[in-house]
Amino acid sequence: MAITVVGSVAFDSIETPAGRRERCLGGAATYFSLAASFFTDVRVIAVVGEDFGAAEQAVFDKRGIDTRGIERAQGKSFFWEGSYLENLNEAKTHNTELNVFGAFQPKIPDAYRDSEFLFLANIDPVLQRRVREAMPQVKLVAGDTMNYWIKDHRPALLEVLRGLDILLINDTETKMLAGNNNLVKAARAVLDLGPRMLVVKHGEYGATAFYGHSKDTISAKTFRAPALPLEEVVDPTGAGDSFAGGFFGYLASQKELTPGAFRRAMFYGSVMGSFAVERFGTERTQGLTREEIDQRFEQFRELTHLD
Amino acid sequence: MAITVVGSVAFDSIETPAGRRERCLGGAATYFSLAASFFTDVRVIAVVGEDFGAAEQAVFDKRGIDTRGIERAQGKSFFWEGSYLENLNEAKTHNTELNVFGAFQPKIPDAYRDSEFLFLANIDPVLQRRVREAMPQVKLVAGDTMNYWIKDHRPALLEVLRGLDILLINDTETKMLAGNNNLVKAARAVLDLGPRMLVVKHGEYGATAFYGHSKDTISAKTFRAPALPLEEVVDPTGAGDSFAGGFFGYLASQKELTPGAFRRAMFYGSVMGSFAVERFGTERTQGLTREEIDQRFEQFRELTHLD
Numbered sequence: 001m002a003i004t005v006v007g008s009v010a011f012d013s014i015e016t017p018a019g020r021r022e023r024c025l026g027g028a029a030t031y032f033s034l035a036a037s038f039f040t041d042v043r044v045i046a047v048v049g050e051d052f053g054a055a056e057q058a059v060f061d062k063r064g065i066d067t068r069g070i071e072r073a074q075g076k077s078f079f080w081e082g083s084y085l086e087n088l089n090e091a092k093t094h095n096t097e098l099n100v101f102g103a104f105q106p107k108i109p110d111a112y113r114d115s116e117f118l119f120l121a122n123i124d125p126v127l128q129r130r131v132r133e134a135m136p137q138v139k140l141v142a143g144d145t146m147n148y149w150i151k152d153h154r155p156a157l158l159e160v161l162r163g164l165d166i167l168l169i170n171d172t173e174t175k176m177l178a179g180n181n182n183l184v185k186a187a188r189a190v191l192d193l194g195p196r197m198l199v200v201k202h203g204e205y206g207a208t209a210f211y212g213h214s215k216d217t218i219s220a221k222t223f224r225a226p227a228l229p230l231e232e233v234v235d236p237t238g239a240g241d242s243f244a245g246g247f248f249g250y251l252a253s254q255k256e257l258t259p260g261a262f263r264r265a266m267f268y269g270s271v272m273g274s275f276a277v278e279r280f281g282t283e284r285t286q287g288l289t290r291e292e293i294d295q296r297f298e299q300f301r302e303l304t305h306l307d
Numbered sequence: 308m309a310i311t312v313v314g315s316v317a318f319d320s321i322e323t324p325a326g327r328r329e330r331c332l333g334g335a336a337t338y339f340s341l342a343a344s345f346f347t348d349v350r351v352i353a354v355v356g357e358d359f360g361a362a363e364q365a366v367f368d369k370r371g372i373d374t375r376g377i378e379r380a381q382g383k384s385f386f387w388e389g390s391y392l393e394n395l396n397e398a399k400t401h402n403t404e405l406n407v408f409g410a411f412q413p414k415i416p417d418a419y420r421d422s423e424f425l426f427l428a429n430i431d432p433v434l435q436r437r438v439r440e441a442m443p444q445v446k447l448v449a450g451d452t453m454n455y456w457i458k459d460h461r462p463a464l465l466e467v468l469r470g471l472d473i474l475l476i477n478d479t480e481t482k483m484l485a486g487n488n489n490l491v492k493a494a495r496a497v498l499d500l501g502p503r504m505l506v507v508k509h510g511e512y513g514a515t516a517f518y519g520h521s522k523d524t525i526s527a528k529t530f531r532a533p534a535l536p537l538e539e540v541v542d543p544t545g546a547g548d549s550f551a552g553g554f555f556g557y558l559a560s561q562k563e564l565t566p567g568a569f570r571r572a573m574f575y576g577s578v579m580g581s582f583a584v585e586r587f588g589t590e591r592t593q594g595l596t597r598e599e600i601d602q603r604f605e606q607f608r609e610l611t612h613l614d
């Protein structure tokens with residue numbers, strides 16, 4: 001089943017202990033759609049500027065991603081500059097230029113309207129909600145957000161959460177959203193806000209899915225996928241969006257959303273996140289094959305398999 | 308097979324967001340031996356003062372732990388006071404009184420000499436080495452250490468590492484010992500120092516075992532056990548020592564040390580760590596049953612089981 005994703009397509013200048021790259025192709029919708037494209041059809045809604053050229057377009061085309069929903073506007077694309085020099089787990093932002101993204105009004109091509117899966121990447125919750133409402137036919141809606149929206153745009157965000165099936169955020173965002181420092185209690189509080197499933201991304205330690213409500217300390221309704229201990233993390237940018245793309249892309253490829261499908265989706269999320277960080281920007285992901293992905297899936301299975 | 312453990316038996320005054328306890332029974336050898344006692348025979352080498360009374364002795368006796376190697380000295384037992392008010396993952400030490408532990412000279416009872424497993428809990432590496440050399444017959448030796456010994460007693464520690472089969476330390480200690488901030492590279496460097504296996508404890512995110520040497524980024528010789536997302540962490544004190552006790556205790560209970568036995572041992576380590584933090588001090592562990600332990604083991608399996 002096809003996924004429509006709305007979010008940023010951007011240029012990033014990134015410095016990490018492994019080096020520096022100027023103006024890589026980036027943005028949450030880019031990372032998400034590249035990762036998801038190995039599993040299912042993906043359609044992107046975004047806005048770019050005149051600096052988005054043939055080379056950038058080719059990255060999407062090569063993966064068969066539908067970009068008819070990427071609007072070309074006058075001006076420059078969203079630009080982010082950041083570094084991970086002291087801590088590979090947390091970006092330090094040096095510069096953010098919204099550019100054409102500042103006036104982004106998502107337009108949904110008619111050809112996207114039969115999408116059964118919708119992913120609301122990390123953008124203004126007002127826009128997330130508008131896209132959600134414009135696509136009432138979708139079967140499963142997942143989304144992401146960040147500390148900025150949690151802190152300063154809470155009412156709009158809460159409206160989005162009420163319409164979400166799955167929320168994918170990290171530990172800090174979960175605790176901030178719930179106002180509780182215990183992850184399990186915070187997860188339960190977030191589930192009370194609307195999502196039927198919360199996937200908490202732990203960076204180098206994997207991710208945990210919480211679903212359903214339970215008073216038990218140890219709920220069977222928890223699933224944890226590991227991350228792969230990686231010898232070289234070249235660039236963490238896009239790891240979370242790549243996780244989301246692998247997770248949601250795999251789900252969209254399944255005939256039935258069984259508990260087993262969600263578990264495997266968590267592993268495929270971790271797999272796509274682990275590839276993303278091995279090179280700068282989208283370099284690693286854009287050149288992958290499904291065979292490499294499934295090989296790594298087996299390595300993840302082996303990493304935690306008991307028997 | 309019996310385990311001999313050498314380490315501290317102490318009193319701890321602990322403050323956490325859940326409350327405060329004065330002078331709980333504590334110490335690495337205490338937590339380790341209680342956890343291991345559910346799997347195999349355990350023999351302790353330590354020193355205590357006159358404040359170690361019938362109530363404390365009963366905690367060991369109830370679990371059938373051999374305490375003939377716990378020397379009674381004049382003076383007070385080792386005492387530690389700490390809090391976890393800002394961060395449940397890291398203790399803030401307010402006071403440490405070595406007391407009788409300052410002059411500790413481990414004495415090995417003859418009845419311990421047929422032990423086939425030896426655990427060197429976190430004490431002065433000079434003492435760890437002395438015990439190791441006095442028990443040449445043991446089949447498997449594991450040990451722990453901490454930042455203090457890594458920083459200021461490196462030569463003595465390196466001698467201990469050369470005689471270890473398994474080292475169990477946390478992320479920070481691994482990176483500090485190796486002088487490398489990448490966990491996989493640091494783990495390889497630590498394996499070059501002697502241990503055949505390194506178990507890195509990640510606190511609330513579980514633990515990873517590294518073993519063998521491999522140039523592959525993704526080595527099949529890595530195994531990751533999850534931690535259980537816990538709704539209530541009352542007191543993190545002793546979680547790492549309880550992990551070690553569950554891990555090593557389970558190994559000692561096995562006829563053959565197969566790869567599967569090591570994997571299950573990692574899970575039993577996580578299980579014992581998860582119980583330890585549910586109440587203050589040793590309260591939770593001392594009252595456990597093997598049935599409860601195996602139930603939780605199954606919950607851990609369910610938490611990460613793919614198929």
